[in-house]
Amino acid sequence: MYEKLNNMQKEAVFQTEGPVLILAGAGSGKTRVLTYRTGYLIEEKGVNPYNIMAITFTNKAAGEMRERISEQVGYGAESIWVSTFHSTCVRILRRHIDRLGFDNNFTIYDSDDQKTLMKDICKRLEIDTKIYKERTFLNAISSAKDELMDPVAFELSAVGDYNRQRQAKVYREYQAALKKNNALDFDDLIMKTVELFRADAEVLDYYQERFRYIMVDEYQDTNTAQFELIRTLASKYQNLCVVGDDDQSIYKFRGANIYNILNFEKHFPNARVIKLEQNYRSTQTILDAANGVIKNNEGRKEKALWTENGTGDKIDFEQFDTAYEEADYIAKDIRKKVEAGDYQYKDCAILYRTNAQSRLFEERFVISGIPYKIVGGVNFYARKEIKDLLCYLKTIDNARDDLAVRRIINVPKRGIGATTLNRVQEYADAHDISFYNALRGAEEITTLGRAASKIKPFVMFIQSMRSKAEILGVSELLRDIIEQTGYVTELEAEDTEEAKARIENIDELISKAAAYEDVCEENGEPASLSGFLEEVALVADIDSLDEDQDYVILMTLHSAKGLEFPQVYLAGMEDGLFPSYMSIVADDAAAELEEERRLAYVGITRAKQNLAITCAKQRMVRGETQYNKVSRFVKEIPRELLSGAVRKEKEHKEPKAATYQQAKQIFRAKPYGMPQKPEKSFGTPGNPASLGYQEGDRVRHMKFGEGTVQNIVQGGRDYEVTVDFDKVGVKKMFASFAKLKKV
Ligand SMILES: Nc1ncnc2c1ncn2[C@@H]1O[C@H](COP(=O)(O)OP(=O)(O)OP(=O)(O)O)[C@@H](O)[C@H]1O
Numbered sequence: 001m002y003e004k005l006n007n008m009q010k011e012a013v014f015q016t017e018g019p020v021l022i023l024a025g026a027g028s029g030k031t032r033v034l035t036y037r038t039g040y041l042i043e044e045k046g047v048n049p050y051n052i053m054a055i056t057f058t059n060k061a062a063g064e065m066r067e068r069i070s071e072q073v074g075y076g077a078e079s080i081w082v083s084t085f086h087s088t089c090v091r092i093l094r095r096h097i098d099r100l101g102f103d104n105n106f107t108i109y110d111s112d113d114q115k116t117l118m119k120d121i122c123k124r125l126e127i128d129t130k131i132y133k134e135r136t137f138l139n140a141i142s143s144a145k146d147e148l149m150d151p152v153a154f155e156l157s158a159v160g161d162y163n164r165q166r167q168a169k170v171y172r173e174y175q176a177a178l179k180k181n182n183a184l185d186f187d188d189l190i191m192k193t194v195e196l197f198r199a200d201a202e203v204l205d206y207y208q209e210r211f212r213y214i215m216v217d218e219y220q221d222t223n224t225a226q227f228e229l230i231r232t233l234a235s236k237y238q239n240l241c242v243v244g245d246d247d248q249s250i251y252k253f254r255g256a257n258i259y260n261i262l263n264f265e266k267h268f269p270n271a272r273v274i275k276l277e278q279n280y281r282s283t284q285t286i287l288d289a290a291n292g293v294i295k296n297n298e299g300r301k302e303k304a305l306w307t308e309n310g311t312g313d314k315i316d317f318e319q320f321d322t323a324y325e326e327a328d329y330i331a332k333d334i335r336k337k338v339e340a341g342d343y344q345y346k347d348c349a350i351l352y353r354t355n356a357q358s359r360l361f362e363e364r365f366v367i368s369g370i371p372y373k374i375v376g377g378v379n380f381y382a383r384k385e386i387k388d389l390l391c392y393l394k395t396i397d398n399a400r401d402d403l404a405v406r407r408i409i410n411v412p413k414r415g416i417g418a419t420t421l422n423r424v425q426e427y428a429d430a431h432d433i434s435f436y437n438a439l440r441g442a443e444e445i446t447t448l449g450r451a452a453s454k455i456k457p458f459v460m461f462i463q464s465m466r467s468k469a470e471i472l473g474v475s476e477l478l479r480d481i482i483e484q485t486g487y488v489t490e491l492e493a494e495d496t497e498e499a500k501a502r503i504e505n506i507d508e509l510i511s512k513a514a515a516y517e518d519v520c521e522e523n524g525e526p527a528s529l530s531g532f533l534e535e536v537a538l539v540a541d542i543d544s545l546d547e548d549q550d551y552v553i554l555m556t557l558h559s560a561k562g563l564e565f566p567q568v569y570l571a572g573m574e575d576g577l578f579p580s581y582m583s584i585v586a587d588d589a590a591a592e593l594e595e596e597r598r599l600a601y602v603g604i605t606r607a608k609q610n611l612a613i614t615c616a617k618q619r620m621v622r623g624e625t626q627y628n629k630v631s632r633f634v635k636e637i638p639r640e641l642l643s644g645a646v647r648k649e650k651e652h653k654e655p656k657a658a659t660y661q662q663a664k665q666i667f668r669a670k671p672y673g674m675p676q677k678p679e680k681s682f683g684t685p686g687n688p689a690s691l692g693y694q695e696g697d698r699v700r701h702m703k704f705g706e707g708t709v710q711n712i713v714q715g716g717r718d719y720e721v722t723v724d725f726d727k728v729g730v731k732k733m734f735a736s737f738a739k740l741k742k743v
């Protein structure tokens, strides 16, 4: 079995004792080594799976590792802790956070919840959020937590700096409010775990004894808090194996500290350092391109990657006039390759720098009938209906979460107004009790008057649901809530397309709850309401990828870390987009550009067989037409590796500006000093066959029902389709929005 590894990989697998750093380039089998190493520990070294902890970047990677290990060892895989940093910490805190004065059934706040809370706090502190933004406070707090800085330390660091002192005050209030709501934000998960270990020697000892073997993937992206967590846990047995690639460190904006990997040998002086140099993922052409780019970064650990995979095809480089044409080309290229039998849809991935770029592809794919899946973007769990129902569940599970209670108390309408809510809140604050407990004693709140009678049915409803939660499964509980509140009935009455989409989302949530129960049953774990909420809170977008389904995958470069695809399209490779404009004009542009370059390296090395790089001369960004040059990163790729025309352009001068603000203005006014041109049309869709229906066909529209297609003409950017609907008569619509289906 270990014959499938090369000698260096074997060495890394067999070196089970003491600190080990595996530092290696993309696709060299780092993740594979961790998996085999875990198997080896159990099979050959007789280590109890219970004593192993592996930390991966996504829940998906964790799932894969568990799967591979169960194939390898056949037993015990379920008792290894393989999960992300956040899930690991949640599991620890669920058992022990009571030692820090929280309830073990704490709630986890997502960014929406954080913002709501922050709004409240700013209001209370009389801070004008038009001048001082909630986001800015939250970012400052998040960075502080990445660095393990609590409000006290923050305040000490703020001496003589008014702005920071204001932030310190907000931070203190924010933590107090979280505590009162028995809630943690994402950054707290790590920080509180470290705090727990520091505060409680008994708990620390328990976990040190338990996790005698610790492994961490994507180590280059750990931040200070995560490092401290790992260091503390590993300090007793020192069996710590971390793998990473300094060239793939792309999360500086989230506090990733590249020195964690560069200084590993300082922190663990007797560390064994192993380098892997053979790449198993990509062709030599793709590797040469990646090397051509990354070698322009300074201060990196030199690595020589090679492969036996052969030269492979050249990289397809294409520059288009407009972003529409770019999207059109990629859609056609994918269709061509799928029809030729070279690839399935799921072998193809489109990677881009910003989420906004997905829209054009989405439109193209809808028109062409290409199945696709966008990873990231608007998160399922951020949708109103989903949040509402989750807040019902949260209220039932942990009524100390004031935000959740306040969100749903008048959804659907119960005639409880803002004044009433404020009075309840005042009462809760004055008596230092939770909002929900104040509601329970509403009769005693004299200021409420008759409004108290409206609150009573709500409290009774929640109380009855709480007793039900003890016997019903999560999916049944959800159905019950929906039924009794009339949530879906109300949407049905609305009878709009949007309402229908919301109902579909709700169905999806029920399916997820049912799936959760199934998984728990398979693993022999109890399916609890808090367990479900915890899982929901931690779902990273990337985990929604389903490999059994055949669709093209669209995602940002950041979420592509660790993944691989036979055919990769790097879209929007333009200076100003990638590297981002912000990085070009930043005060520390050199460092920012190096970070962007690492991101380019990550992107290129996701490709196994074919890589296409595309860009457009003009595109709309936030409503403005931008004229961009080919990305400097493309120019760093040796020319002979590229096929397609590379145009020679006149050198452009970057806007020279004294300050960042000034630079922004220059950029806005005159993008690289080129004349404004009208945008071109959508390119040449050419063949309406891609719509999946033609004139004379019967089609169905979500809202208008069935009808007959009378006419299809090519409008500027889209097809205009005229349909005679049975119920509502003749309507003209754009194909990409109408989403008509042939019946
Ligand atoms: N010894 C080997 N023989 C054959 N294939 C291998 C070997 N080692 C790794 N691979 C394959 O090479 C590909 C890349 O491996 P893996 O994902 O482990 O690399 P990685 O170093 O973790 O990459 P990244 O830096 O992108 O995370 C995978 O498809 C893996 O199965």
Ligand SMILES: [Mg+2]
Residues within 6 Å of the ligand: 030, 031, 032, 217, 562
């Ligand atoms: Mg990997």
